[in-house]
Structures are given as C-alpha cells and as structure tokens.
Amino acid sequence: MEAAVDEAVSQIKEFSRFEELKADPRFKEPKTEKEMRRKWKELQSAPDHTNVLEMWKEAGVEPIELAKKRGLKLPGDERPPLDPEVAKQLSALREPRNVQAIHLNPLRRSAEHGVPVCDLQLRTYSIRNLEFFADFAMRAAYYLGLPAKGPIPLPRITERWTVPRANFVFKKSQENFERITMRRLIQIQDGHPEVVQAWLAFLAKHQYYGVGMKANVFQFEALGEQHEGPEIVGKVDTSKQDPKMMKKVEELLNQDQFKKAFAQARAEKAPEVSA
C-alpha cells in the first residue's frame, strides 16, 4: 500500500518537473521558420544536446532509471512464457544435419572414374580468407553433387623487390619488399559440364574479398565424325581469329579503295585467262 502511494507521489513530482520543463524557454516549440533554423543551429552547435537522452539527463530526468523503477520494458522485449511440456519437447529436438555439418570438415563425394573436369585455383595474399573460401567452395561442390579433390596447397609465389631508401642516389642503403601469393587447387572430377558451370557461377556470385579465382575447364568429346566444335568451312578456319578483327576486315574490303584494287587485279588477270 505504502509503495503504491510512494510511486504516485513520485509520479506527481515527475509530472510537476515536466511542467517546469515546459515552462523553460529551451523547450518551447519554434513558431517561425527563422526561429526553427536558429534552434536547429543551436542544437547542432551544442555537442551535449545531440541526443534526447542527454537532454533529459541535463534537465535532471533519468529516463532509464525511471523506466526500471516503474517496471517499463521496450516493446517487443517481452515474450509469453512457454508451456513447460512444449519447452521440453523443443530442447529434445536436434539441429538439422546440414547445420551440424557446418561445424565439421566439409563433406566430399568420391569420384567413380576420376576424370578431371575442372581445376579451380584460388589465390590470395592473406591466408585466412583463402582457407574460408576454399572450405565454402568444397561445401558448395558437395551439395551440388560434384566430387571434388582438395583444397591442394600449391607452392607459394614469392616476389621480391629491392629499392633504394632515398629518392635520389645513396644506393648503399636499400630496402626489401616482398609479396607472397598463397594458392589452393580444387579439382572437380566426373562432373557434368553444366553443373560445373553452375558451381563456378555460384562461387563467382559469392566471391570473397581478397581471394582471386581462376578455373581451367576441360571438355571431352568423341573421336571421329562426331565433332562438336565449330564447323570448319573451306580451307581457312576463321573461327580462331578475333571476331572484332574479322568484322573490320570485311568493312575494309568493302571500302572504295579496296574495291578499286580488286577491279584492277581482275582487269590484269583477265587477258591471261583469255589468252
């Protein structure tokens, strides 16, 4: 009973303090735009008044303590208590296997034939990022159903440079710099080319910072007449030429000067044919 009375009294006190605050010119609402701008400037220039909490504290009100005293909670904080039976059942549930697998080494599938289909090389200067991403790539390969070997550590590439310390002369005093590139190889075996492409695209989508990727993809085709590559027409295979260049060649040969040259060449050749 007494506690309730005390609280009521304190609430009244707070309210009266609020009335006082309202009377304070600092808490008056600005009436004109000019006034508003001035007030905004004032607020900006006063670093202690940048947030509301500080302002209340300045005015002698402790909102956090007050909230604790009154037993107030932020909205969304409270949860209805679980039924003990349900809680028991929930705690008995195990995590899904694939969630458990995150804490273990990546799973891998065994290759039936061992035919290499794709060599993915990962490179970095900072090994942690690489280790993480290699792990990610292995897991992705497993869940796409690709048998993957690796990550195989390849020899590190060490580059060193020696430069004079000074900007001019003084060759005797020099400094060494180095850059070490760490590499890992992940080999996919027996995968379907489209799945391999999907895997590579997935890795490219989820690229990790500080890790470079390079993939060699191998294609196999039957010997003999079942040729799947670009069709070879005539004697010259232009498919290996740069398409940009070939387009330009066509353009050039359609120019007036070249047409004239062709005409002249034909005119020179014609008498020989008739003779």
Added chain:
Amino acid sequence: MSQFRAKRLDIGCFVNVRNLRDHNKRKVFAQFEPERQALRYIIHNTTLPQRVCAQAQLQLSQMHCYTRFTQVKNRCIMGGKGRGIMSDFRMGRFQFRLNALSGNIPGVRKASW
C-alpha cells in the same frame, strides 16, 4: 595531338602533360588496334590479289603514329616519372616504397629472410 584528347579530364592519377599524352596514346591504340590487325591480316593473306595487299600496306603506313603500340610508355602514376618504372605497380621506385610502407599496395610488405 589534340584531336585525340578528351574534352574533359578522364584520368584520376597524377596529371601532367606527359602522363596525359601517354594516356591518350593508350586509348587511341586500343581503339585502332582491330583496324591495324585487320590490315595486317589482309597483307599477310596470300589468297587475296597483290594489289589489295599493296593497298592495305599503304593504308597501314598512313595510320596515325598514336595507333602504334611502340608509342606507349610506362609512366609513374603517382609522380609522372618516365624512367625506372616498376611495371608491376606502374610507379617509380620511391613512390613504390612510400606506398608499400603505408600499406596501399595489396600484399606487399617489408621482407626479411
């Protein structure tokens, strides 16, 4: 050659007239490289008549000197120096040292072995 120069500054590195010129040369070279290759292809193509090859040779020799790769020169992007550039970083040695020490070049650190 001012006809190749961009109307607005289009590089973000150290700017002086020599760096600008080199930048222009690189751009012009990249733009005209297919044409040069096409002309070379016509010249070397033995199935075409001799006259056509001669015409291509003539055109190739008349192209602007900026379209040649030999015109491109590595320059320091931090200070514009033209000699002793480390081509891995496109910087002079002193600029390389400063940038490496301040950690601006990925993976490069002081070596001790």
